[in-house]
Amino acid sequence: xxxxxxIILFTTLSGAGLGLGFWLGMSxxxxxxxxxxxxxxxxxxxxGGGLMASVFxxxxxxxxxxxxxxxxxxxxxxxxxxxxxxxxxxxxHAVAEWTGTQGSNAxxxxxxxxxxxxxxxxxxxxxxxxxxxxxxxWLTPSMFLGLAAAGGAMxxxxxxxxxxxxxxxxxxxxxxxxxxxWILVCSWWMRLDRVGMGTSDIKSATGLGxxxxxxxxxxxxxxxxxxxTEMGYSVARKHSAKLRMxxxxxGGLVPVVLTGCALQWADAPFLVPAAILHLAGVGIxxxxxxxxxxxxxxxxxxxx
Amino acid sequence: MTDLxxxxxxxxxxxxxxxxxxxxxxxxxxxxxxxxxxxxxxxxDTEPYGPNPSGAWLNRVHGYExxxxxxxxxxxxxxxxxxxxxxxxxTVCPTGASFKREKDGIVLVDESRCMGCGLCAWACxxxxxxxxxxxxxxxxxxxxxxxxxxxxxxxxxxxxxxxRTCPTNARFFGDFADPDSNVSRIVAERGGFDLMPEQxxxxxxxxxxxxxxxxxxxxxxxxxxxxxxxxxxxxxxxAWVDRALSRL
Numbered sequence: 210x211x212x213x214x215x216i217i218l219f220t221t222l223s224g225a226g227l228g229l230g231f232w233l234g235m236s237x238x239x240x241x242x243x244x245x246x247x248x249x250x251x252x253x254x255x256x257g258g259g260l261m262a263s264v265f266x267x268x269x270x271x272x273x274x275x276x277x278x279x280x281x282x283x284x285x286x287x288x289x290x291x292x293x294x295x296x297x298x299x300x301x302h303a304v305a306e307w308t309g310t311q312g313s314n315a316x317x318x319x320x321x322x323x324x325x326x327x328x329x330x331x332x333x334x335x336x337x338x339x340x341x342x343x344x345x346x347w348l349t350p351s352m353f354l355g356l357a358a359a360g361g362a363m364x365x366x367x368x369x370x371x372x373x374x375x376x377x378x379x380x381x382x383x384x385x386x387x388x389x390x391w392i393l394v395c396s397w398w399m400r401l402d403r404v405g406m407g408t409s410d411i412k413s414a415t416g417l418g419x420x421x422x423x424x425x426x427x428x429x430x431x432x433x434x435x436x437x438t439e440m441g442y443s444v445a446r447k448h449s450a451k452l453r454m455x456x457x458x459x460g461g462l463v464p465v466v467l468t469g470c471a472l473q474w475a476d477a478p479f480l481v482p483a484a485i486l487h488l489a490g491v492g493i494x495x496x497x498x499x500x501x502x503x504x505x506x507x508x509x510x511x512x513x
Numbered sequence: 514m515t516d517l518x519x520x521x522x523x524x525x526x527x528x529x530x531x532x533x534x535x536x537x538x539x540x541x542x543x544x545x546x547x548x549x550x551x552x553x554x555x556x557x558d559t560e561p562y563g564p565n566p567s568g569a570w571l572n573r574v575h576g577y578e579x580x581x582x583x584x585x586x587x588x589x590x591x592x593x594x595x596x597x598x599x600x601x602x603x604t605v606c607p608t609g610a611s612f613k614r615e616k617d618g619i620v621l622v623d624e625s626r627c628m629g630c631g632l633c634a635w636a637c638x639x640x641x642x643x644x645x646x647x648x649x650x651x652x653x654x655x656x657x658x659x660x661x662x663x664x665x666x667x668x669x670x671x672x673x674x675x676x677r678t679c680p681t682n683a684r685f686f687g688d689f690a691d692p693d694s695n696v697s698r699i700v701a702e703r704g705g706f707d708l709m710p711e712q713x714x715x716x717x718x719x720x721x722x723x724x725x726x727x728x729x730x731x732x733x734x735x736x737x738x739x740x741x742x743x744x745x746x747x748x749x750x751x752a753w754v755d756r757a758l759s760r761l
Binding site: 273 | 712
């Protein structure tokens with residue numbers, strides 16, 4: 210599948226921003242009023258920026274408001290509704306914390322639920338597409354939720370560390386979440402290698418094969434087309450093993466080691482670079498998420 | 514709404530006869546010609562006369578080879594929207610632009626509501642939807658909805674452009690909900706099949722298989738006819754011509 214930059218930015222930044230919002234809503238981070246405000250601002254900026262980036266993916270962005278209408282069947286519509294609600298709830302939570310309003314915790318829990326719901330809805334956009342066997346698994350939402358939780362935790366402790374407020378429990382939590390998230394990513398990759406294009410093949414796609422093998426003889430057009438640029442992407446496979454390793458190191462291993470160092474040497478600035486590296490690693494893994502996934506339409510063009 | 518109807522009154526669709534199609538692409542061209550000036554915005558091309566021509570088409574003819582060695586046969590394979598009963602392209606649409614009509618089961622795009630996100634094209638396992646490069650809205654086969662009910666056209670022309678134009682009668686249009694319709698009968702007689710049934714889309718369009726006799730093997734001339742051509746069995750005037758020519 211075509212790895213559009215707007216969608217990679219959207220899923221990476223919004224995922225981390227909403228993850229951060231989740232931990233803020235759960236009161237796991239934001240130990241002071243100032244930190245709550247800064248964390249809420251960072252969360253809303255990342256998630257909101259990601260949503261803005263996703264609009265650049267649209268060919269008719271002025272009609273984006275219509276995407277709020279089909280929540281009954283469309284996960285993209287549900288995502289478009291829940292994500293802004295989550296941002297609004299985060300804002301309300303930060304204001305309530307700042308002003309000491311009663312019920313601030315309840316608003317926080319609501320915000321956390323909406324943040325988790327928004328990430329889940331994003332992941333379901335891909336999970337529901339049966340034509341892309343690599344995506345069509347519960348591992349996809351698990352991986353998105355896992356990476357969002359890990360990214361939110363990494364960002365959360367990074368913000369706390371700037372104010373020397375990063376507690377050991379939070380650091381250990383961030384390490385654990387990061388490990389779980391990257392185990393999920395590795396499981397997703399292993400499944401991808403196993404399923405390929407799923408149960409469909411050129412024989413089921415064409416209904417031919419009664420006489421033996423089926424091969425493409427000539428494609429229907431000499432030039433490229435939308436189907437090939439959008440769903441025939443095949444650049445990634447050449448370097449996929451290296452890119453997976455780079456993503457795993459940048460997004461998982463190095464941030465975990467840096468966070469471990471922060472446990473040992475609390476004064477040194479380990480956590481901000483750890484969070485940035487983590488986001489970069491997630492971005493690479495998200496590029497692979499699209500670039501490596503194969504659509505059944507490739508079968509009609511001789512893909513195997 | 515992007516909810517799929519529980520059932521549709523009629524199930525309009527196409528039967529494509531893979532035994533008869535000669536791969537002339539006339540259906541592709543007539544589809545483009547009709548639909549670039551019919552329903553919705555025109556069907557745009559980019560660089561049509563340049564080095565990298567591309568563009569939106571609603572019907573494409575692939576070419577496959579089936580079988581091995583002498584029994585291998587070429588199969589021309591037209592592919593357009595199958596107007597699935599369980600159309601995944603419709604339910605994923607966030608704006609309500611995609612819909613399946615309760616009346617006749619045709620899957621359509623209301624272009625004025627389409628925001629060009631492309632999710633429906635991802636959801637379609639068959640590659641039946643293409644983004645218009647100029648209008649930025651999703652294009653797909655409409656089953657020539659602006660022909661089939663068009664009372665301004667002579668009755669003969671009230672069928673999809675691809676069906677109307679096919680010079681070998683490899684395409685049929687009709688109502689699959691009616692068990693006595695032309696398409697239902699052809700599918701029953703000739704073993705019409707679904708493309709990728711495992712995708713759970715329940716396509717309405719059906720394909721008819723190429724016949725067993727196809728391939729180079731089928732064209733092999735029986736030995737007795739070959740023997741008849743050898744000089745030993747020639748007689749009469751042919752034998753005289755054969756002898757005369759051999760002596761020269």
